[in-house]
Amino acid sequence: MKLNLREVTTGLKFPEGPIAMPDGSLLVVEIEGTRLVRVQPDGRQETVAVLGGGPNGAAIGPDGKCYVCNNGGFNWVHQDDGYHRPHGRADAYTGGSIQRVDLDSGAVETLYTHCDGNPIMGPNDIVFDADGGFWFTDHGKSYDRLMDRGAVYYATIDGGFIREAAFPLITPNGVGLSPDGQTLYVSETETGRLWAWPIIGPGELAKAPWPSPAGGRFIGGPTGYQRFDSIAVEANGNICVASLVAGGISVFSPDGGLIEFWEAPEPYCTNICFGGPDMKTAYITLSGFGRLVALEWPRAGLPLVHQGFVAA
Secondary structure, three states: OEOOOEEEEOOOOOEEEEEEOOOOOEEEEEOOOOEEEEEOOOOOEEEEEEOOOOEEEEEEOOOOOEEEEEOOOEEEEEOOOOOEEEEEEOOOOOOOEEEEEOOOOOOEEEEEOEEOOEEOOOEEEEEEOOOOOEEEEEOOOEEOOEEOOEEEEEEOOOOOOEEEEEEEEOOEEEEEEOOOOOEEEEEEOOOOEEEEEEEEEOOEEOOOOOOOOOOOEEEEOOOOOOEEEEEEEEOOOOEEEEEEOOOEEEEEOOOOOEEEEEEOOOOOEEEEEEEOOOOOEEEEEEOOOOEEEEEEOOOOEOOOOOOOOOOO
């Protein structure tokens, strides 16, 4: 099935991490542009903050500030047709971090760069729980002939608590929570796998035994060759995974299995989020050509706990 899209704005430098705001605007990060940007309903772009590195995912916290996964940056391939794509760890890479941005002033703070002495290599995506803490993925970095093994972390907004919750994972990317907040979902990019864990406490996951590589329950994978990116959850519990290569949105049942695939017009279909008064507007980043698009989704999305929307 093809997505029936309308363009919100274009000319962004590899946008990801869209957040639908109650006032009708959207926040996005630009990995290549290194900015947090507010996009107004008429498509106007306003710089909220310059973050450096490679801002990759974002979420609104309980304090109303924006929390950003900064992967430290990539090198870039610029094609003649205007298409941009990441290519390996940035030559100027100095590490990944979790940043906090005051949306009013644009002030930026760095909260975390390490966990238990281990550096956070490439933070990618983030989701808050009802207790005000957040889960985030560390995708790792690929460089020369090497690839970091990734992990899932849990942290608090005061900068004083961070815990490794799942390790090792192969390029963990999207992260989301079930409607009851009791299950954590994580997608892996290079394997095209979607995993689930029961949550048993702040930063604590119930683990399945071997042969699960990190204790997760396998939910599903794509049909054919796909690489998975970010996650959004529907109000009914379905998991929507932005899918790369034959770009689009893969929709999975929480019980396991692929329900449907929505085809996008370019390979780097990287993120999906929900907004609007009925939560049936899906906003999608088509990052290679720098587009933020919208469409009417057939089912309502799940409001994020600090997003400002109220479930109907």
